[in-house]
Amino acid sequence: MMIPKNGSHVTAPFVSRYLIAHACFACRRSWKLPVLFGGVGEGGRSCPACGGGLCLMGRSFKAPKRTDVAQWRKVEALWRRGYRFWSYRSHPGAEPLPATLKEVSGFLRRNPDHPMRLKPARAAAGWR
Numbered sequence: 001m002m003i004p005k006n007g008s009h010v011t012a013p014f015v016s017r018y019l020i021a022h023a024c025f026a027c028r029r030s031w032k033l034p035v036l037f038g039g040v041g042e043g044g045r046s047c048p049a050c051g052g053g054l055c056l057m058g059r060s061f062k063a064p065k066r067t068d069v070a071q072w073r074k075v076e077a078l079w080r081r082g083y084r085f086w087s088y089r090s091h092p093g094a095e096p097l098p099a100t101l102k103e104v105s106g107f108l109r110r111n112p113d114h115p116m117r118l119k120p121a122r123a124a125a126g127w128r
């Protein structure tokens with residue numbers, strides 16, 4: 001990206017019109033926030049509660065209860081492997097994300113190229 005030397009005409013990053021779920025795995029809480037695309041990316045927001053980095057989850061993400069530690073571990077395991085929570089409307093044939101933590105490893109094995117997975121993570125999975 002070109003940044004003028006005087007800094008007065010920096011192209012504004014695209015900000016989504018939608019509020020999208022961001023989660024803090026340490027606090028097991030989520031917030032709906034606008035997303036900065038083309039800006040600082042997914043690491044750009046910090047948790048209002050603990051100040052740690054928030055993770056962009058996706059529009060279809062439904063936060064588990066704070067006390068449901070297993071569900072939070074499940075979504076964290078998926079997130080760390082590059083899976084995000086978007087609508088399945090354009091991918092009717094895709095296997096739904098696993099319902100429980102126990103199902104995660106089998107799901108990951110079956111779905112290295114899952115459409116809900118970020119492209120770099122999919123590419124990395126293909127290299128094995």
Ligand SMILES: [Zn+2]
Nearest residue numbers: 024027047050
């Ligand atoms: Zn937090």
